[in-house]
Amino acid sequence: MAAITFDEKGDGKGADFGRVLKSRVADYFKTNKISQKADWRSWSKAVFFLGSAIAIYFTLVFGNVSSGTAVLLSIAAGLTLAGFGFNVMHDAIHRNFTAKSKLSKALYYTMDLFGASGNFYRIKHAIMHHTYTNVPGEDPDIEESPIIRMSPLQKHHGYHRYQVIYSTALYFFLAFDWIWRGDYDRMARLKVCSLQMTKPTAKEQGLFYFFKAFHAFYALAVPLAFHPVKSVLACYVVALATAGLVLSIVFQIAHIHEGASYPGPDESRQIKGGWARHQVITTANFATANPFVCWYLGGLNFQIEHHLFPNINHVHYPKLNPIVVATCKEFGVNYREFSSVSSAIFSHYRQLYLLGSGKTEAELSGESAVSQTVA
Structure with missing residues (x-):
């Protein structure tokens, strides 16, 4: 069976979104003359x-x-x-x-x-x-x-x-x-x-x-x-x-919560929309304004930034966050963030309950429509 690939032009925006975001992040490091590695x-x-x-x-x-x-x-x-x-x-x-x-x-x-x-x-x-x-x-x-x-x-x-x-x-x-x-x-x-x-x-x-x-x-x-x-x-x-x-x-x-997406491949084993878009819509941030959570979790509360740029050390994610948010908004990519750890945990267990009850993808989309952006 052929490997699953990402159709970067599947929705007309996927390729542009990933390319523009990558360019903007690269410009941030170049402008500030800092390394992407740990400090x-x-x-x-x-x-x-x-x-x-x-x-x-x-x-x-x-x-x-x-x-x-x-x-x-x-x-x-x-x-x-x-x-x-x-x-x-x-x-x-x-x-x-x-x-x-x-x-x-x-x-x-x-x-x-x-x-x-x-x-x-x-x-x-x-x-x-x-x-x-x-x-x-x-x-x-x-x-x-x-x-x-x-x-x-x-x-x-x-x-x-x-x-x-x-x-x-x-x-x-x-x-x-x-x-x-x-x-x-x-x-x-x-x-x-x-x-x-x-x-x-x-x-x-x-x-x-x-x-x-x-x-x-x-x-x-x-x-x-x-x-x-x-x-x-x-x-x-x-x-x-x-x-x-x-x-x-x-x-x-970060991935199993209300509003999470579960894109699957089509008959040609392709996932539409591009890899970068896929990472954003299947992931959520949480408690990004909490200093202790940011310190202890090694930036893993910035899961969207991490999934988009796993080659960049976590200490840089707070500075990359505004760039990612703005670019997602510009390209209409659904960006999700929970305001606290507790709200993210509650949403996770709520999603487990819905999945356990046998909900389909369409039914889950309806159930979670009210919690798409920030909980």
Whole structure:
């Protein structure tokens, strides 16, 4: 079957929109004489989150803390892991942190250091998700679990009516599944949705299993030398569950919400309107005026800017936002933003409810007509 492509002239505006927007953003960096890579703000967060992770780990493993304190530190560990993922690992996967190849590669492998494969995530996220956002069968983010219906183009089953209830429980398990099943499944099948991957080299396979073993060693084996099994497992579960929930919510609310679009290919395997337009209409920003959210999420609340310019480091997104908004308005491209994290989360669960009830794309368009721009 032929690969899905984007018809850049499908609606008469797609090609112009993407080209004009790209030119305006390039002019911004040229005029201000600044690099598209990370600056001191990203580096300071990298040091903060990595330092925090190390401090929490040593306190939990080698410190003498109460059970209650251990639980709180485990929650902090999960939040720190998610923060490091948002601000460092995610940008490293997109290779927008630094132009220095060796340093970029080292940052790339920080994901492996925390237990997840950077190579597989780059394919799953940077290639497939960022190309085919919200396209069933192509976007891994909406194909993660067969028991959650995330698109009106996916088949509806009776149990989906309860997904608004059980989805949160599954979100808690994201990190567990990613580290202990998903990566191994991809290594065995060498496939992400419709993409057949090339077999990793012997070196790549060796690094994959080395980092998996190293994660098990420092996260489980070392603590077990000092603490009871149930205490170690409890802390590990709490940390990964916290990280899993935060990661899931942040990535899902940007694409699965009221008003989201789900463009599919036509009979010629083309998606009309162009790639840039597709990224905007399948994505939403949230809480872009909240300083803490912007800091902690590594710019992922500026999801539209990120999807349009994944090669640009997140610290620049607030300045690119007015350019994107103005260009969307000029070309009639539907730009969505939620004013807060809570409003985006509510819209996400409302959409899960509607999808779980079996709503079609046309019915969803009618349901969400009142929440198209800013919630």
